[in-house]
Amino acid sequence: MPTSTANTNKRNEIIEVASKLFYEQGYHRTGVQQIIEGAGAAKGTFYAHFKSKEELGVIWLRTRHTKWNTSLVEFLKDKDVASEKILAVFDFLGKWMKDCDFRGCAFLNTLAETPDPNNPLRNEIAGHKQKLLELFQRLIAEHQTKLPKDKCQNLAASVFLLFEGTLVEMQNFRDTWPLEAAKSQLARML
Known part of the structure; x- marks a missing residue:
């Protein structure tokens, strides 16, 4: 799989996990680490896609x-x-x-x-x-x-x-x- 496709897929996966968590438990109760773990991403990968x-x-x-x-x-x-x-x-x-x-x-x-x-x-x-x-x-x-x-x-x-x-x-x-x-x-x- 090309790197750009893998990066897009991981970005979308982070968004999907965050969406579920933000909606189910609230935006402020959801931490970045929880999103990272839920998406199976590295911290660096998260911050490569999102500043915050x-x-x-x-x-x-x-x-x-x-x-x-x-x-x-x-x-x-x-x-x-x-x-x-x-x-x-x-x-x-x-x-x-x-x-x-x-x-x-x-x-x-x-x-x-x-x-x-x-x-x-x-x-x-x-x-x-x-x-x-x-x-x-x-x-x-x-x-x-x-x-x-x-x-x-x-x-x-x-x-x-x-x-x-x-x-x-x-x-x-x-x-x-x-x-x-x-x-x-x-x-x-x-």
Whole structure:
């Protein structure tokens, strides 16, 4: 196997191990040594690929963002109408939460661990949430074609906040009742 392929594979393996550990036990509770051991890498190999744990954390969040959004797009592909898509985003949340045993959002979990607003992890978290808000803005604009732009933006922000609150409370209660309540409210909003 060529050296560059081996290096890429080891880098990807480190990211994969770190992703699992960061999500399951938390970003700050996971140490670099634990990642190194889990990936079967040497310390030098880790630092050849990543300047720091923080850099790896940023890459993890970017990877997570791509994975989550790719899964969401796939989930929505059979929906033709904007209102169906909006409701389906909430259905996707329910599926995602059940699949992860109500572990919650990697971004919000990391946010809770990262109080420094200037930390690069916070930029990734804000970027991920901004993209979700923009998705709701597009879908609401498609659904409410006669509504003025500012009212569409306001409604989209309300849907986004309903989604985020549902996510947090599903994790908190480890149950789907917050999703059912949110979808009922969402149907009235639409």
